[in-house]
Amino acid sequence: MEKLLERIDEFVEERDWGQFHTNNNLAKSIVLEANELLEHFQFSAKGDNDEQGVKDELADVMTYCLMMCIENGYDPIELINLKLDKNAAKYPVDKARGSNKKYNKL
Ligand SMILES: [Mg+2]
Structure with missing residues (x-):
């Protein structure tokens, strides 16, 4: 993951695109x-x-997500793990398994 973040950061730096990477622009x-x-x-x-088109667009989505992490100094692995912990608490296996209901309807 670290090498990927460095590669993205280098890609952006080489093009001087960091100036456009506000949270507003990246979220959009x-x-x-x-x-x-x-x-x-x-x-x-x-x-x-x-x-291939699906893979390309999926990569674009993930790249912008990682760019937003870079700009804000967030660790993407940590963010995802923390959110998975929250979701695991919201969707306990015994209630959520096989269900597509929202957590407040379980
Ligand atoms: Mg695209």
Whole structure:
């Protein structure tokens, strides 16, 4: 993970794009890329056949998420682990297993 974060940081630094990486812009970019991902499934009941296109957009979403972590000095692994801990408490296995209900409806 650390090498990946360094590579992303270097990519941004080389292009002097850090100046554009406010939380506002990065949050918007995450949503925009998520919509590009969703576009692959528009009007498709079975999913998308353009697997590479899906992978590319998924990578874009994750890259912007990691850029936001870099800009804010967040450790992405720590963030995800902490959120998984919260979700595990909200969705105990004995109540949530096999259910798609929201935690307050379990
Ligand atoms: Mg994209």
